[in-house]
Amino acid sequence: xxIQVSYYGMLAEITGQANEVWVADQNLTVGDFxxxxxxxxxxMREKKFKIAVDQKISxxxxxxxxxxxxxxxxPFAGG
Amino acid sequence: xxxEHKHKKVFVQGPISPDxxxxxxxxxxxxxxxxxxxxxxxxxxxxxxxDGVVTGIDYSAYEEMAExxxxxxxxxxxxxxxxxxxxxxxxxxxxxxxEISLFVFVSSPHRRAAFEASEYIxxxxxxNVPIFGKELLGEGGNxxxxxxx
Numbered sequence: 001x002x003i004q005v006s007y008y009g010m011l012a013e014i015t016g017q018a019n020e021v022w023v024a025d026q027n028l029t030v031g032d033f034x035x036x037x038x039x040x041x042x043x044m045r046e047k048k049f050k051i052a053v054d055q056k057i058s059x060x061x062x063x064x065x066x067x068x069x070x071x072x073x074x075p076f077a078g079g
Numbered sequence: 080x081x082x083e084h085k086h087k088k089v090f091v092q093g094p095i096s097p098d099x100x101x102x103x104x105x106x107x108x109x110x111x112x113x114x115x116x117x118x119x120x121x122x123x124x125x126x127x128x129x130d131g132v133v134t135g136i137d138y139s140a141y142e143e144m145a146e147x148x149x150x151x152x153x154x155x156x157x158x159x160x161x162x163x164x165x166x167x168x169x170x171x172x173x174x175x176x177x178e179i180s181l182f183v184f185v186s187s188p189h190r191r192a193a194f195e196a197s198e199y200i201x202x203x204x205x206x207n208v209p210i211f212g213k214e215l216l217g218e219g220g221n222x223x224x225x226x227x228x
């Protein structure tokens with residue numbers, strides 16, 4: 001399956017792009033995806049980030065099999 | 080009376096001008112059930128960082144999710160507090176030091192709800208809306224990423 005992945009703020013600087021299409025196996029959870037991200041972009045290990053699945057911040061156990069959009073969000077800075 | 084629960088545009092490009100704030104106040108003069116307005120304005124500080132002084136913040140956001148988060152904050156605030164109306168504006172792009180990047184404007188028949196709602200809304204925005212900020216340093220193009228405490 002393939003998923004649209006977006007990177008925001010400092011994370012887009014690490015990946016060198018604002019978004020990409022992620023090709024992954026079925027039965028993927030947020031936790032699995034996090035591990036794959038860190039494998040592809042080792043500098044992410046040092047960074048705090050949350051993962052939003054279809055615009056909802058999601059814990060590691062959440063399945064992303066039917067997700068259409070995943071976003072990696074660094075710490076918020078609004079205000 | 081109909082409350083303004085409708086989806087509203089929050090993001091504005093660049094700083095929020097004092098003129099815009101005063102026009103927003105003026106536009107409420109016809110709403111005579113209001114007895115109290117509370118306004119919160121977030122202003123960009125010239126913090127001293129290791130690599131220089133902050134000259135401005137360049138804001139970006141995950142806009143679709145942010146609009147949804149703002150909507151949820153609005154709904155929750157109307158639920159929790161006795162409000163007549165509520166407006167939230169936040170900047171995107173560069174806001175120089177000393178200028179306004181956040182404008183929260185709540186109105187109620189009485190002061191207590193207005194005070195409490197404005198604090199609640201600002202705290203919720205800082206914690207739960209996916210907005211990101213680059214603190215621009217000096218004139219040399221350096222920056223650091225801002226993180227809410």
